[in-house]
Amino acid sequence: MKKGIFIALLIFLGLHQNTIAQIYGSNIFEFQYGNLPYQNNKELTTSYNQLNLFYDSDNLSFYGKVEQFITPIEERNYFDLTQKQVQYRDDHFSIRVGNFYETIGRGLLLRSYDIPGSVYEDAFERTRYAFFRDLEGISVEGYNDWIEVKAIRAKPLFNVNPPNFKPDSARRPDLVEALQINVFVNDLISVGGAYMRHNPSFTNDFQEYGSLLLDINPTTNLQFFGEYAFQSDATLLGFEDEDAFALYSGLNFYSGSFGASFEYKNYNNFRLGQGFNDPPSLIKEHTYPVLNRSTHVLETSNETGIQAEIYYTFDAGHTIVSNFTMANNNVFIEQKYREIFLEGYYVVDDYLSFKSFFDYAHDDPKLEEQRISVGFISDKSFNYEWGFVLDLQFQTLNRDFENTGTENYYGSLTFNYQSDLSAGLIFEATTDPQLTDDPRTFATFETDTRFWLGGNASYTFNSSHRMDVFVGKRRGGPACTSGICYEILDFEGVELRFSTRF
Numbered sequence: 001m002k003k004g005i006f007i008a009l010l011i012f013l014g015l016h017q018n019t020i021a022q023i024y025g026s027n028i029f030e031f032q033y034g035n036l037p038y039q040n041n042k043e044l045t046t047s048y049n050q051l052n053l054f055y056d057s058d059n060l061s062f063y064g065k066v067e068q069f070i071t072p073i074e075e076r077n078y079f080d081l082t083q084k085q086v087q088y089r090d091d092h093f094s095i096r097v098g099n100f101y102e103t104i105g106r107g108l109l110l111r112s113y114d115i116p117g118s119v120y121e122d123a124f125e126r127t128r129y130a131f132f133r134d135l136e137g138i139s140v141e142g143y144n145d146w147i148e149v150k151a152i153r154a155k156p157l158f159n160v161n162p163p164n165f166k167p168d169s170a171r172r173p174d175l176v177e178a179l180q181i182n183v184f185v186n187d188l189i190s191v192g193g194a195y196m197r198h199n200p201s202f203t204n205d206f207q208e209y210g211s212l213l214l215d216i217n218p219t220t221n222l223q224f225f226g227e228y229a230f231q232s233d234a235t236l237l238g239f240e241d242e243d244a245f246a247l248y249s250g251l252n253f254y255s256g257s258f259g260a261s262f263e264y265k266n267y268n269n270f271r272l273g274q275g276f277n278d279p280p281s282l283i284k285e286h287t288y289p290v291l292n293r294s295t296h297v298l299e300t301s302n303e304t305g306i307q308a309e310i311y312y313t314f315d316a317g318h319t320i321v322s323n324f325t326m327a328n329n330n331v332f333i334e335q336k337y338r339e340i341f342l343e344g345y346y347v348v349d350d351y352l353s354f355k356s357f358f359d360y361a362h363d364d365p366k367l368e369e370q371r372i373s374v375g376f377i378s379d380k381s382f383n384y385e386w387g388f389v390l391d392l393q394f395q396t397l398n399r400d401f402e403n404t405g406t407e408n409y410y411g412s413l414t415f416n417y418q419s420d421l422s423a424g425l426i427f428e429a430t431t432d433p434q435l436t437d438d439p440r441t442f443a444t445f446e447t448d449t450r451f452w453l454g455g456n457a458s459y460t461f462n463s464s465h466r467m468d469v470f471v472g473k474r475r476g477g478p479a480c481t482s483g484i485c486y487e488i489l490d491f492e493g494v495e496l497r498f499s500t501r502f
Contacts, residue, residue, distance in 0.1 A: 021057030026501045030119055030128070034493010037473070038440055042492070046071040048119055048128040061087045063098075067163060069128055076127045078164035083134060096139045101132075102152055104178050105211050108229035108246040108270070109196045111278035112156065115481050117499070120159075121489055127162040131486060133276070136172060148182040156276035174273035175199040182213065190215045194229075198273055208232035209244075209272075223252045229270070244269040246279050246300070257313040264306050265327075271300045281483055282307040284323045284341055289410050289428075290373050290395040291359055293477040296327060296337045297485055299365075303329040305337075317347040335364035351381045371397035386417045389424075406432040423457040428475045464502060470495040 065083035085098035104110040120131035137154025155172035182192035192213035199206040211229035226249035234243035250263040281298040305327030327337040339361040359373040373395040381387030393410040414424030454472030476490040
């Protein structure tokens with residue numbers, strides 16, 4: 001009943017937008033004809049729709065997200081108002097009730113997020129839905145030139161469970177209450193602190209946490225920042241094995257065309273609740289497919305490490321980037337992760353550029369040694385009207401328990417016309433025995449190279465409407481965006497997506 005009233009309210013406000021204020025929104029419709037590989041039903045048809053509605057009137061705003069999933073398997077279907085929010089905001093005060101996003105400090109205690117445009121599907125549930133982790137409750141903030149105060153009482157979303165998961169309470173099993181204060185001493189220094197209380201829904205007990213924050217900008221091109229979070233009964237700055245704490249600090253510097261950063265982490269027993277906190281991972285995030293799938297996943301139970309990066313931009317537009325990442329964790333056994341990344345970008349002229357990368361990694365958590373990845377990308381345009389992008393990537397790695405090494409291949413050729421129309425082919429192949437074997441043949445272990453070939457096209461009708469089409473076989477695997485990693489499933493068939501804004 002409450003969901004229906006909320007939708008009706010938004011529609012009513014939209015009918016009166018000319019005299020009251022403004023209503024706007026977006027919609028994503030996605031249709032699939034096909035299935036995962038090795039499934040008997042190759043002609044499964046499913047559709048997913050996501051509607052986002054916003055209403056603004058001076059200092060007051062409303063928001064709602066409606067999602068729907070339809071499939072021949074009845075128990076997977078749903079139609080739900082998955083987010084709703086009312087907000088009031090002025091120059092010194094704001095209050096939000098409903099679903100919202102908030103981060104305490106730098107995420108050591110609490111971080112919510114939204115991956116816009118993402119559609120998630122779990123291999124077990126086989127239900128598609130928007131991928132986000134929000135908070136449901138109330139948030140109050142006050143601020144002026146020298147102080148900022150925020151208070152939260154809300155339940156974080158456990159987004160592994162889809163909207164139709166029963167019981168619904170299992171989707172928000174934790175209750176958090178938090179207070180954060182930041183004081184801006186002057187233009188160079190700000191200090192802060194936070195207190196948070198966590199109460200799991202299955203118990204009457206609660207845990208208390210605190211954090212200290214510091215941000216210093218001694219010059220315009222130098223910044224130091226840090227946060228130390230801890231459970232209330234931890235030995236302050238003792239870093240004992242039995243304590244729950246998280247320490248994160250970093251340094252950024254730039255001068256003209258040169259820039260550098262250095263970050264340090266030390267996390268111990270700091271997975272809170274069902275994982276509603278998300279400390280910085282200090283792992284280089286890649287857009288290249290062969291590297292994005294290989295991203296190291298942070299282990300907040302016990303992990304220390306550093307990340308250092310430098311870059312330089314030449315006058316002609318060429319750039320060079322180098323990154324070094326080191327992480328150690330010791331949950332049951334000691335495991336190490338090491339990665340060295342180099343990237344170069346070279347501009348020939350206004351119509352031609354080249355990019356290449358080299359990456360070397362040693363990854364104990366994935367049991368991968370001597371993982372080497374290389375890539376070459378060429379971008380050619382003709383009078384800014386049409387052009388093409390050639391992307392070639394290769395990866396090789398070894399595992400102790402396998403007799404032969406693994407090789408991964410990626411190639412794509414994409415044609416673009418006036419930024420409105422694009423079409424391309426994507427080819428991938430692997431010799432990874434974890435992917436070449438057919439799970440349906442128990443008596444045989446297949447080792448032949450596995451291939452994926454697909455074609456995609458997109459057309460932007462105008463600034464508000466866009467259509468994307470994929471046909472063929474698409475390789476799945478881990479995908480990471482903004483430090484958030486999730487699994488994308490393999491797909492064989494046809495996929496159509498229509499996005500619109502209004």
